[in-house]
Amino acid sequence: MDLRPRSHPTYLAFVVHRVSGLLLALFLPVHFWALGSAIQGEARLEGLLRWTDNPLAKAGETVLVVLLAAHLAGGLRVLALEFLGWRARQKDMVAASAGVALLVGLVFLFNVV
Amino acid sequence: MSAASAGGAARAARQQTHLWVAQRVTAMVLAIAVVVHLVMIIGAVRGGLSAAEILGRTRGNEAWLAFYVVFALAAGLHGAIGLRNIAAETIGLRGRAADLAWLAIGLATAVFGIRAAIGLYA
Amino acid sequence: MASAASLTVSVWRGGEQGHFARFDVPARENQTVLDVVTYIQRELDPSLAYRFACRVGMCGSCAMTVNGRARWTCRTHVRKVVGAGGALELRPLGNLPVIRDLVADLAPFFDKWSRARGTFQPKEAEEGAVPDDFAIVPPASKQRRQADAGIECIGCAVCYSSCDVVAWNGDYLGPAALNRAWTLVNDVRDGARRDRLDAVAGDAGCHSCHSTQSCTERCPKNLDPSLAIAGLKRTLFWDTLLGRR
Ligand code: SF4
Ligand code: SF4
Ligand code: FES
Numbered sequence: 001m002d003l004r005p006r007s008h009p010t011y012l013a014f015v016v017h018r019v020s021g022l023l024l025a026l027f028l029p030v031h032f033w034a035l036g037s038a039i040q041g042e043a044r045l046e047g048l049l050r051w052t053d054n055p056l057a058k059a060g061e062t063v064l065v066v067l068l069a070a071h072l073a074g075g076l077r078v079l080a081l082e083f084l085g086w087r088a089r090q091k092d093m094v095a096a097s098a099g100v101a102l103l104v105g106l107v108f109l110f111n112v113v
Numbered sequence: 114m115s116a117a118s119a120g121g122a123a124r125a126a127r128q129q130t131h132l133w134v135a136q137r138v139t140a141m142v143l144a145i146a147v148v149v150h151l152v153m154i155i156g157a158v159r160g161g162l163s164a165a166e167i168l169g170r171t172r173g174n175e176a177w178l179a180f181y182v183v184f185a186l187a188a189g190l191h192g193a194i195g196l197r198n199i200a201a202e203t204i205g206l207r208g209r210a211a212d213l214a215w216l217a218i219g220l221a222t223a224v225f226g227i228r229a230a231i232g233l234y235a
Numbered sequence: 236m237a238s239a240a241s242l243t244v245s246v247w248r249g250g251e252q253g254h255f256a257r258f259d260v261p262a263r264e265n266q267t268v269l270d271v272v273t274y275i276q277r278e279l280d281p282s283l284a285y286r287f288a289c290r291v292g293m294c295g296s297c298a299m300t301v302n303g304r305a306r307w308t309c310r311t312h313v314r315k316v317v318g319a320g321g322a323l324e325l326r327p328l329g330n331l332p333v334i335r336d337l338v339a340d341l342a343p344f345f346d347k348w349s350r351a352r353g354t355f356q357p358k359e360a361e362e363g364a365v366p367d368d369f370a371i372v373p374p375a376s377k378q379r380r381q382a383d384a385g386i387e388c389i390g391c392a393v394c395y396s397s398c399d400v401v402a403w404n405g406d407y408l409g410p411a412a413l414n415r416a417w418t419l420v421n422d423v424r425d426g427a428r429r430d431r432l433d434a435v436a437g438d439a440g441c442h443s444c445h446s447t448q449s450c451t452e453r454c455p456k457n458l459d460p461s462l463a464i465a466g467l468k469r470t471l472f473w474d475t476l477l478g479r480r
Contacts, residue, residue, distance in 0.1 A: 004303030010448040025192035032225035039232025046164035126437030202403040
């Protein structure tokens, strides 16, 4: 893929939105299924939660939280363009979206470890 | 283009528009729901997750049940329509049959989510 | 940057299948990319095919892919785009069939322009007759301003060749045709609003745009097709939700 015509911030925002959306959409059924099966009782739910205490699961959770925050913030940019016609500050909004995703990820990390 | 196929194309365009509208309506719902969800997650993981704590908040609480049912529906549909767009643009999977299949996948996902929401409530 | 004494120019030769040919062209203080192409054709290889007409950014016929980006060659100074060691890479516009060398076939681009109902349809005079009276369209009205914002398009296809959705979906109307449709949707004298909105709806129309804004980024006229497309989406959203269509 030729990156020369695709290096502007809004293109990057599209790529982040697409990749995060794809991963979240694939994770969603797993999330629902695992949660739905675990919630048959407090003990089983506790079991799932304890399993997620291992560092690898924690890292995975952090990635998911960052993906979710990135997709949310990027989606707000798209909605602002489509429904409010905000165009002047699109580049700033891309930067702000990235900031939000990073911040949420950091807060999550500080809270779990 | 014959009149019949022109009518078919117009109908297809209308159905595709409906999918797009559904995508944006669910996006607006999710914009709020995901903020709540993220705040909840970050609040909940403070000092470790525990099943008792989560269930204590959600058991018998209709407001949370309603929230999670709407959330699951919106997320299931939004994700499936997004996957539809990706499949169309990357592997050329298009057409009414594919669209209906994606809708079914979205609803099935939502059902799993609603099952989990009921688990949190009951 | 320090200017090299000569430019090393790679030029696409052939049709859809082809190769790059290398030419050395003397570097000048003030030189457009079109000057470079013309030099090659006049001095080095008269068989090179390319297109231009006005040389001043009015006609839009000289657009090519210069070092990976679509541009008007007549309004692009070499020093603004030249790579290290005086490297220039010239290809025909992307997302379009190649006729030969630097000439792309714009037929699909203009076909889509008409599929998007890009022609004005006078309200009172269905058959294109001249209306009896002048229409009064206040310059400060919102619709007039929205139409004005996109009206200067000269159909150069720079945006079209920069849009990935065009590459991913052969039916996609593309930024220029949709931008044109939006100016007409906002033209209060036009009578084909409903048909036009039908024509630009769905996967082949505005709903496939992902707001990457490559079109807006590249348009040499500084138009904002991406914003125009957002306007179409917004209009269709409310019309659909409120059952107006
Ligand atoms: S904003 Fe839309 S029309 Fe413009 S280049 Fe991106 S996808 Fe294409
Ligand atoms: S919108 Fe701009 S880039 Fe696209 S055809 Fe018109 S003038 Fe050219
Ligand atoms: S030659 Fe007319 S726009 Fe470049």
